[in-house]
Amino acid sequence: MFLSIDFEDFSHDLKRELGVWDTGPLRVDALWRSYETIATFLQDHGGPSGCTATFFCTGVVAEKAPDLVAHIAKQGHEIACHYHYHDSMDRQSAATIEQMLAWAKDSLEQAANTSVRGFRAPKFRLNRNTPEHYKLIERYFDYDSSSFFGSADECQQFSNSMTLSELQLIPLFSGKYKGSGPQIRLGGTYLKLAPDTVARDLITQAKSTGVVPHVYLHPYEAVDHGKFWVPRNDLKKLGIGKATYWAARQNQWLRFGGARLIRKLARLIPPEGLSGRLDQLLLDK
Numbered sequence: 001m002f003l004s005i006d007f008e009d010f011s012h013d014l015k016r017e018l019g020v021w022d023t024g025p026l027r028v029d030a031l032w033r034s035y036e037t038i039a040t041f042l043q044d045h046g047g048p049s050g051c052t053a054t055f056f057c058t059g060v061v062a063e064k065a066p067d068l069v070a071h072i073a074k075q076g077h078e079i080a081c082h083y084h085y086h087d088s089m090d091r092q093s094a095a096t097i098e099q100m101l102a103w104a105k106d107s108l109e110q111a112a113n114t115s116v117r118g119f120r121a122p123k124f125r126l127n128r129n130t131p132e133h134y135k136l137i138e139r140y141f142d143y144d145s146s147s148f149f150g151s152a153d154e155c156q157q158f159s160n161s162m163t164l165s166e167l168q169l170i171p172l173f174s175g176k177y178k179g180s181g182p183q184i185r186l187g188g189t190y191l192k193l194a195p196d197t198v199a200r201d202l203i204t205q206a207k208s209t210g211v212v213p214h215v216y217l218h219p220y221e222a223v224d225h226g227k228f229w230v231p232r233n234d235l236k237k238l239g240i241g242k243a244t245y246w247a248a249r250q251n252q253w254l255r256f257g258g259a260r261l262i263r264k265l266a267r268l269i270p271p272e273g274l275s276g277r278l279d280q281l282l283l284d285k
């Protein structure tokens with residue numbers, strides 16, 4: 001089983017999404033704390049080859065906390081790209097996307113002092129109706145891990161339909177518990193809410209359909225929820241009603257993080273430990 005981390009600053013990104021600012025200071029201390037928690041977890045549960053993982057970092061983290069990205073890379077983890085800002089790409093023009101991809105890759109490579117080969121779209125949002133987005137990603141990266149599939153065959157068919165020749169897709173699995181009910185993903189809010197039996201069933205299903213099991217995590221899920229919380233006062237520009245709504249809405253993402261989710265993840269790791277960096281799955285390696 002692989003573990004990847006969407007390494008982003010929730011508080012910065014929420015303010016950008018809500019129009020409070022274009023960009024501003026990051027909570028660098030909270031990012032360091034969450035990295036240290038994740039690193040300790042990887043040491044304790046990584047198994048012989050699994051004490052490394054892939055960190056999909058936003059470019060803005062590399063720009064504003066370059067020492068942290070350099071440190072993560074030096075520890076042997078893979079630095080991959082999570083776009084420059086945590087924006088929804090499906091609402092942007094091709095020109096903006098290309099500019100953001102190039103900017104993010106450059107910022108990350110400069111900070112990490114290594115080449116960046118993998119990409120994951122913020123919120124997994126890409127336009128899947130035409131090959132346009134995938135072709136842009138293919139120009140800059142060797143693999144994309146932005147999509148959920150129910151089997152390796154489904155992933156291959158999709159890759160063919162996007163006419164991808166160079167870009168390798170490293171899928172995440174989504175499926176239904178025991179074949180019925182809602183579609184569930186292995187990570188994020190789904191992982192937080194689903195009982196262990198559901199997560200285990202999905203891992204088994206992934207394996208049986210040829211998808212390498214893979215769980216994803218965010219920094220705000222590794223530390224106490226207050227660390228990335230945006231208080232109502234910071235949102236007052238939105239007006240009292242919206243500020244109150246968004247201060248409360250953060251519960252969905254920020255609650256049940258910290259020790260509880262980390263403990264849950266530990267219970268799902270197979271006896272042989274985690275599998276390491278995602279770039280190990282690249283066919284040319």
Ligand SMILES: [Zn+2]
Binds near residue numbers: 006121
């Ligand atoms: Zn993200």
